[in-house]
Amino acid sequence: MRRTKEQAAETRRQILRSAEEEFLARGYENAKLEDIAAAAGVTRGAVHWHFKSKxxxxxxxxxxxxxxxxxxAEHLAKEDAxxxxxxxxxxxxxxFAKWSADPRHRGMMRVMFYLDLTTICTKEHDPFREALLGAIGKVLELAEQRHGLPHPWTVQSATSVMYGLIEGLLMxxxxEDVTFDLAQHGAAVIRALLASWKR
Known part of the structure; x- marks a missing residue:
């Protein structure tokens, strides 16, 4: 019997949650696809089918x-207040607070940045970056429409700076060592920038 789309989506979710736990527990380099598959209750072939590779x-x-x-962005577009x-x-x-609460996230994010940097030259565009810029841009467009952004800020410039700031803080x-508190220091910088855009 063929699996339904819902079953396939649930399998994908289970694999992803298992992978996250394995990456956090063992580190990206030490995590094995066999262990991820076993924890998700699927075969290694299923992992390859959904995600191709580690x-x-x-x-x-x-x-x-x-x-x-x-x-x-979708929620705010439906709400006037x-x-x-x-x-x-x-x-x-x-x-930021969620990632900071578990120090294992730092190592996993470090690997993500490394893989981004090593693959960026082979891609004409980055779908992740484009989608994130688009979502942030929609929120800032709503802010511009409802309250206005102070001169000389535009939706485009504010979006680029916000994305760059998030990326820079995470990098x-x-x-940095443990003295850099993303939840405290990073959040303070984000709040300060957003406060400067309020009218």
């Missing part, structure tokens, strides 16, 4: 992070 699993985990920004800049700040700082967190 690198594919890591990029799929990274791609999940853009989804919360897309959902925020509220301050989009506050909602964006809450989301970013919430993600700094990956490279």
């Amino acid at each position: 690198q594919g699993l890591l990029f799929a985990l990274r791609d999940e992070s853009k989804q919360v920004f897309i959902e925020l 509220g301050q989009p800049l506050d909602a964006l700040g809450d989301l970013i700082c919430g993600e 700094g967190w990956c490279r």
